[in-house]
Structures are given as structure tokens and as C-alpha cells.
Amino acid sequence: xxxxxxxxxxxxxxxxxxxxxxxxxxxxxxxxxxxxxxxxxxxxxxxxxxxxxxxxxxxxxxxxxxxxxxxxxxxxxxxxxxxxxxxxxxxxxxxxxxxxxxxxxxxxxxxxxxxxxxxxxxxxxxxxxxxxxxxxxxxxxxxxxxxxxxxxxxxxxxxxxxxxxxxxxxxxxxxxxxxxxxxxxxxxxxxxxxxxxxxxxxxxxxxxxxxxxxxxxxxxxxxxxxxxxxxxxxxxxxx
Amino acid sequence: xxxxxxxxxxxxxxxxxxxxxxxxxxxxxxxxxxxxxxxxxxxxxxxxxxxxxxxxxxxxxxxxxxxxxxxxxxxxxxxxxxxxxxxxxxxxxxxxxxxxxxxxxxxxxxxxxxxxxxxxxxxxxxxxxxxxxxxxxxxxxxxxxxxxxxxxxxxxxxxxxxxxxxxxxxxxxxxxxxxxxxxxxxxxxxxxxxxxxxxxxxxxxxxxxxxxxxxxxxxxxxxxxxxxxxxxxxxxxxxxxxxxxxxxxxxxxxxxxxxxxxxxxxxxxxxxxxxxxxxxxxxxxxxxxxxxxxxxxxxxxxxxxxxxxxxxxxxxxxxxxxxxxxxxxxxxxxxxxxxxxxxxxxxxxxxxxxxxxxxxxxxxxxxxxxxxxxxxxxxxxxxxxxxxxxxxxxxxxxxxxxxxxxxxxxxxxxxxxxxxxxxxxxxxxxxxxxxxxxxxxxxxxxxxxxxxxxxxxxxxxxxxxxxxxxxxxxxxxxxxxxxxxxxxxxxxxxxxxxxxxxxxxxxxxxxxxxxxxxxxxxxxxxxxxxxxxxxxxxxxxx
Numbered sequence: 001x002x003x004x005x006x007x008x009x010x011x012x013x014x015x016x017x018x019x020x021x022x023x024x025x026x027x028x029x030x031x032x033x034x035x036x037x038x039x040x041x042x043x044x045x046x047x048x049x050x051x052x053x054x055x056x057x058x059x060x061x062x063x064x065x066x067x068x069x070x071x072x073x074x075x076x077x078x079x080x081x082x083x084x085x086x087x088x089x090x091x092x093x094x095x096x097x098x099x100x101x102x103x104x105x106x107x108x109x110x111x112x113x114x115x116x117x118x119x120x121x122x123x124x125x126x127x128x129x130x131x132x133x134x135x136x137x138x139x140x141x142x143x144x145x146x147x148x149x150x151x152x153x154x155x156x157x158x159x160x161x162x163x164x165x166x167x168x169x170x171x172x173x174x175x176x177x178x179x180x181x182x183x184x185x186x187x188x189x190x191x192x193x194x195x196x197x198x199x200x201x202x203x204x205x206x207x208x209x210x211x212x213x214x215x216x217x218x219x220x221x222x223x224x225x226x227x228x229x230x231x232x233x234x235x236x237x238x239x
Numbered sequence: 240x241x242x243x244x245x246x247x248x249x250x251x252x253x254x255x256x257x258x259x260x261x262x263x264x265x266x267x268x269x270x271x272x273x274x275x276x277x278x279x280x281x282x283x284x285x286x287x288x289x290x291x292x293x294x295x296x297x298x299x300x301x302x303x304x305x306x307x308x309x310x311x312x313x314x315x316x317x318x319x320x321x322x323x324x325x326x327x328x329x330x331x332x333x334x335x336x337x338x339x340x341x342x343x344x345x346x347x348x349x350x351x352x353x354x355x356x357x358x359x360x361x362x363x364x365x366x367x368x369x370x371x372x373x374x375x376x377x378x379x380x381x382x383x384x385x386x387x388x389x390x391x392x393x394x395x396x397x398x399x400x401x402x403x404x405x406x407x408x409x410x411x412x413x414x415x416x417x418x419x420x421x422x423x424x425x426x427x428x429x430x431x432x433x434x435x436x437x438x439x440x441x442x443x444x445x446x447x448x449x450x451x452x453x454x455x456x457x458x459x460x461x462x463x464x465x466x467x468x469x470x471x472x473x474x475x476x477x478x479x480x481x482x483x484x485x486x487x488x489x490x491x492x493x494x495x496x497x498x499x500x501x502x503x504x505x506x507x508x509x510x511x512x513x514x515x516x517x518x519x520x521x522x523x524x525x526x527x528x529x530x531x532x533x534x535x536x537x538x539x540x541x542x543x544x545x546x547x548x549x550x551x552x553x554x555x556x557x558x559x560x561x562x563x564x565x566x567x568x569x570x571x572x573x574x575x576x577x578x579x580x581x582x583x584x585x586x587x588x589x590x591x592x593x594x595x596x597x598x599x600x601x602x603x604x605x606x607x608x609x610x611x612x613x614x615x616x617x618x619x620x621x622x623x624x625x626x627x628x629x630x631x632x633x634x635x636x637x638x639x640x641x642x643x644x645x646x647x648x649x650x651x652x653x654x655x656x657x658x659x660x661x662x663x664x665x666x667x668x669x670x671x672x673x674x675x676x677x678x679x680x681x682x683x684x685x686x687x688x689x690x691x692x693x694x695x696x697x698x699x700x701x702x703x704x705x706x707x708x709x710x711x712x713x714x715x716x717x718x719x720x721x722x723x724x725x726x727x728x729x730x731x732x733x734x735x736x737x738x739x740x741x742x743x744x745x746x747x748x749x750x751x752x753x754x755x756x757x758x759x760x761x762x763x764x765x766x767x768x769x770x771x772x773x774x775x776x777x778x779x780x781x
Contacts, residue, residue, distance in 0.1 A: 065718065066719060066764065066779050066781055085615060095683075096681075098640075099649050102640060102677070110619075115633075116630060126630075130626060130629065133629070137620075138619050191762045200727070202764055203675055203676070
């Protein structure tokens with residue numbers, strides 16, 4: 001069927017057209033039996049095989065504070081809320097910046113954050129129960145991994161994610177995820193070129209990531225992107 | 240009047256206790272310095288801040304409930320605006336409910352500040368409606384509520400109207416059968432609440448009084464205004480609002496939860512009660528019923544038994560029911576220190592029971608066509624509610640953007656299940672807001688740090704917002720390697736927060752600082768605040 005005749009809508013009403021296109025995109029079946037990939041837009045998608053996340057797989061994200069790992073997990077969460085589904089994050093120290101999530105494109109009303117009471121950490125079995133409960137409820141779970149995580153718990157969560165067809169994103173600070181992961185994304189640092197000694201502004205940044213896993217050429221792929229302005233992913237991919 | 244509405248059950252003779260502007264009363268109790276100044280309480284509704292109650296001084300200047308805050312302040316200079324707290328109101332009203340309960344056990348709370356009960360038994364015992372009203376007034380005054388009005392009439396609506404015309408010293412009793420005549424001269428606006436739009440329309444149609452509206456034939460009202468119109472018509476004519484007398488619900492609809500160990504904290508009990516409320520309403524919905532009067536019962540480990548009824552104008556939704564149950568449990572579990580009374584219960588709750596006392600056929604509601612994926616929402620809801628049971632109500636949150644300058648101020652975390660109260664449009668940028676992208680990690684409270692100048696001294700910022708020297712080193716526990724040399728910076732921006740408030744005033748200077756990490760040209764950007772000579776890292780751009 002050719003494209004519908006455009007004369008049906010008032011020609012000038014771009015906002016209405018955009019809204020209609022958005023509705024059409026959301027109303028189409030999001031996961032047919034054949035496509036279990038969730039599109040990851042932007043430069044991060046360029047680094048991921050197939051430009052998408054497979055449902056039921058594990059994407060382990062790692063990076064020192066300030067290296068950009070939070071930006072990576074928020075981009076993944078944004079990918080899932082963009083198709084109208086739900087995401088959740090286990091935020092052990094209660095520091096996840098919701099404003100950054102909104103700027104990354106996460107729909108905040110479909111993004112639940114679990115912050116353990118008292119700002120403390122969770123006991124290992126509590127942590128595993130929490131993540132398992134989230135795997136029952138939403139389509140993507142960002143789970144900050146405590147240092148004391150047990151390999152047996154991790155393997156059980158991987159199996160549960162595969163069974164529920166939920167994307168599990170274990171997020172750690174310089175540790176490694178002690179179980180299988182389809183992709184391992186490590187943020188290794190970056191620079192803030194816009195700012196100088198006492199002049200300029202904190203606006204532009206570069207992020208460098210290493211992606212390792214099945215389907216990635218030569219097992220690892222190093223790339224990066226520059227984030228310019230507020231909330232926009234843009235330009236330069238160095239592969 | 241016209242042909243009589245169906246379901247001619249004579250309305251029950253009802254006594255209504257009304258404490259005018261109860262939210263203002265509780266606000267003044269908490270802040271005695273507001274004794275003689277005009278006070279209003281406000282609540283955010285759909286992004287607008289509306290007045291919910293106004294003190295007599297404010298009313299004298301034309302401030303009425305429903306006004307926007309801005310307009311109220313314009314009408315009454317010197318107005319003190321307080322945030323409404325329905326839970327605190329309900330807690331304080333529990334004392335009035337308890338005092339009334341000494342007279343009759345069948346009281347029903349309509350909202351904090353308003354309760355009703357049928358007078359049939361107690362009225363005969365005390366020797367008539369007038370004597371009963373006196374008893375109630377005396378009992379309410381004895382618990383420290385000087386301004387209460389009591390009205391007696393046929394039906395709850397008329398009793399409420401009667402209470403409004405009562406003087407503070409003596410109850411207003413409308414004789415049996417005289418209710419239609421009593422209501423006839425009232426303006427249709429008295430219907431209030433959900434019928435405000437209808438009342439407005441009736442005035443424009445030339446029906447300014449309840450009497451004129453009641454004189455219309457019921458069938459014509461149904462044809463023109465639908466079921467909501469018929470309900471209002473019945474009220475105006477002095478009948479009960481529901482045509483069919485509310486049937487006693489099937490006995491197996493009662494929802495009970497045993498608590499082991501006993502719940503001593505409000506949030507534990509309220510969490511269990513929320514589950515009960517959801518289940519109860521789901522089962523009622525499956526039967527095509529909705530609930531207008533629910534009784535909340537609890538038992539303590541020492542065998543004390545507490546029951547209280549809550550009625551809702553319209554029908555109870557899950558959130559509305561859960562809120563009422565929570566208020567009630569707060570009233571029971573929290574000591575009433577402000578009315579000089581000991582706590583009502585002596586132990587934790589071991590049992591909570593919700594039973595629908597009156598049910599009506601559900602009118603149904605139309606779900607939005609583009610309402611999103613309801614199944615996914617349900618699934619998420621179940622999982623997140625389960626986690627709240629595991630970790631506590633406040634442990635599962637979603638974020639709402641709000642106004643502010645720093646990244647921590649610009650986000651409000653709302654527990655899952657509470658109303659998000661999102662503003663209609665995203666909040667505009669505040670002047671003085673921290674520029675640039677939003678940081679991925681926000682530390683609240685901020686993490687202590689050291690920002691040092693070339694001489695190794697802490698960087699100081701003068702009251703004019705000038706730094707004594709450039710920052711060269713930043714040390715903080717959250718930075719990789721504990722911090723390091725400063726490569727670039729911007730600032731300081733000085734925030735003089737709440738400068739008009741001597742106690743709440745804060746002055747702080749904010750810096751964007753980029754620190755070198757490792758030996759490569761990697762950099763970590765963070766937001767550093769200096770307050771009272773102490774630096775701290777407020778956020779890291781991750």
C-alpha cells in the first residue's frame with residue numbers, strides 16, 4: 001500500500017502530524033515473535049551489534065565514577081521507555097540523577113527507582129530478591145551490583161531474565177559481573193573540552209566506551225561519542 | 240413538587256457535626272502564632288494551587304475555598320498560606336470522632352471536619368433531637384474544639400445544610416417532614432462538590448434555588464442531565480442520594496489481614512491496608528458494585544477493638560480508600576498530644592479489617608482509548624508493590640521534575656502508589672539554576688570535600704561572590720583515586736537561598752570543577768558547593 005495521501009491532514013499542522021506518527025509508532029505491536037530486539041538509538045546503538053538489545057539478555061555496564069557509565073545505563077533505559085515499556089533501577093546509594101535520566105530520554109513516569117531505606121546497602125540475599133522481583137515486573141532492570149554479590153545469585157538472575165525475556169543491566173564500579181553477559185560495556189573515561197581554567201562552560205563532553213561480546217567484531221569494539229548541548233547525543237563516532 | 244423520584248425510602252434522620260474550616264483549625268493548633276491573622280490552607284490540584292479552607296479573617300476579605308493562591312493573596316494582603324495536610328486533619332479530627340462516639344457508636348466520617356450519624360436511637364435516649372444536639376456540642380467542646388456546628392434533618396445532605404445555618408451555641412433542628420421546605424430557598428450552589436458545574440448551569444437556566452430545581456419532574460431531569468442530575472435532584476428534594484436503598488453487601492466481601500508481628504508503625508499497617516483496599520475494590524468491581532461507605536476495623540494485641548466508618552461523596556477509588564484507611568490508622572496509632580490526650584491504643588495492631596457497609600451499582604467508567612498498555616502497568620504495579628512490602632513504602636520511587644536551582648532541588652521523589660502530581664508543563668528554568676547538562680549522580684546530602692588553592696588552603700568565596708584564589712586541587716572520597724589536580728573550572732555562582740528568612744537562610748557558592756583522572760587525558764566533572772567555609776561535592780557528571 002502506498003503512503004496515505006497527505007492531503008487528509010491540514011498541511012501546516014506539524015505538531016498534529018508528529019503526534020499521530022508517535023501514536024502509530026506506539027500502537028504497533030512492539031514485540032512480534034520474530035523481533036526481540038529493542039532499538040538503541042544514537043551513537044551508543046552504533047557500537048552495539050544489530051543496533052539493539054535482545055530481550056532476555058544481559059548487558060553488563062561498568063565504569064569508574066565520572067567516566068560515563070551512568071549515561072550508558074540511562075541511554076539503555078531510555079531505549080525501553082521509548083517503546084512504551086517500563087524500566088526500573090536499583091540505586092543502592094540513592095544518587096541516581098533523575099534529571100539526567102529525563103535528559104537522556106527516559107520517561108520518568110515509567111521508570112521506577114528502588115532506593116534502599118537509610119541510604120545503606122542491601123544484604124546479598126535481599127539484593128537478589130529485589131532484582132528478581134523487578135525482573136517479574138518491568139522490561140529492563142538496571143541493577144547496581146554490590147561488591148559482595150555471589151556468583152550463584154548472579155547466575156540465577158541471568159536465568160530468570162532469560163525466562164522472563166527481560167533485559168538485565170548489571171551496573172558496577174570497576175568490578176566485574178560474575179556471570180554470563182551477552183554484552184559488556186565499559187565506560188573508560190572522556191573529556192570536557194568546553195571548560196577551561198575559569199572560562200567556558202560545562203556543556204560538551206566526550207565519552208569513550210569499550211564494548212565486548214558476541215557479535216562484536218574482533219570481540220571488542222572501542223568507540224565514543226560527544227554529547228553536545230543539553231540532552232542531545234550527537235556527532236563524532238570514533239570506532 | 241413534581242412526580243416523586245423512584246425508591247421512596249424516607250431519608251434517615253441524621254445529625255451532622257461540622258467544624259468549619261477544620262484545616263485552618265489544625266494549622267492554628269500547630270502554629271499558635273497564627274491565632275488572629277488571616278490564614279488559608281492550600282493544596283496542589285492538577286498543577287494549580289487552590290485554597291481548601293480559609294479562616295474567618297480571610298473570608299472577610301473575600302477569600303473563599305477554590306480560589307487560586309495568587310488571587311487569594313491579592314484579595315487579602317498579609318494572608319498566611321499554609322500547606323494543607325489531610326492526614327494531620329484526619330488525625331486531629333479523631334478526637335472529635337471519639338467524643339461523639341461516646342454518644343452513639345454509629346458515626347460515619349465524611350471527611351476531616353465533618354461527621355454524621357443517624358439519630359434514631361440516641362435521640363430517643365436523650366429526649367429529642369434538640370437535647371441530643373446539645374449533648375454532642377458539649378462533648379465536642381470538651382475535647383477542645385470551640386467552634387462546632389450541629390444540624391439535624393432528614394437525610395445527610397439536609398443535615399449538612401442545617402449545620403451550616405446553626406449557631407455555635409445551639410444546634411439547628413429541622414422538624415421531621417419539614418426538610419423539603421427547609422431546603423427550598425437554598426441556592427443550588429449548595430449542592431457543591433461534584434455538582435458544581437451542574438449548579439452553575441442551573442443558575443444560567445433560571446433555576447437559582449433548590450426548591451425551583453426540585454419542582455422539575457424527575458424524568459425531565461434524567462433526560463436532560465443524566466444520572467448525576469437525578470442524584471442532585473434527589474438531594475434538592477430532600478431524599479437520599481441513592482435511589483435504591485443501599486443494600487447490605489454480601490458478607491463474604493470482608494477483607495481481613497492478620498498482622499504477625501503486631502504493627503506498631505503507621506506505615507506498616509497502612510501498607511497492609513492498601514493491599515486490602517485494592518483487593519476489596521477489585522472484588523466489588525467484579526460484582527459490578529462500588530462502595531460508598533466502608534468501615535475500618537482494627538484489633539490490638541491487648542484486645543482493644545476499634546471501628547470507624549468512612550463515607551465518600553461519589554464512590555471510593557482504591558487510592559481514596561487507601562488514603563482514608565491510612566488517616567484512620569494514623570489517628571489510632573499516633574498519640575493525640577496536641578489535644579492533651581493519651582494514645583488511644585496501648586499496643587500494636589494485630590488485625591485490620593475492611594468491610595463495605597453500603598454498596599451501590601457501579602456506573603462504570605470509560606478507560607482511555609490510548610491509555611497505554613494497561614497489562615504492562617498492572618504487572619509493574621504488582622512487582623513494585625511487592626518490593627514496597629519488602630523494603631518499605633519509601634524505598635520504591637519515581638521522579639517528578641520540579642523547580643529549583645541545584646540538581647538535587649530540581650527533582651521530587653514520589654513513593655510508588657502515591658499521586659505523582661506532575662505539573663501540567665515542565666517547570667521553567669529558575670534564574671540562577673546551575674547551567675549545563677544534568678549530572679548523572681547527585682549526592683544528597685553532599686559529600687564533604689576539600690577544594691584547595693595553589694597554597695594548599697581551602698578556597699574561600701567572599702560575600703561579593705569573588706574567589707580568593709583559583710582552585711587547584713579537589714579531594715573527595717567519591718572521586719576515582721580520591722580526587723586530584725583541577726584542570727578546568729567555572730564559577731563560583733553564589734546562591735543566597737531564602738535571604739528573607741533569618742533562620743532558613745543559606746548562602747553557598749557553586750563551582751563546576753573538572754578533575755584529571757588517571758594518567759590519560761580523562762576528566763571527571765563535578766559540581767562543588769562551598770557553604771560556611773566547607774566544600775562538598777554535590778554531584779558528579781557520570
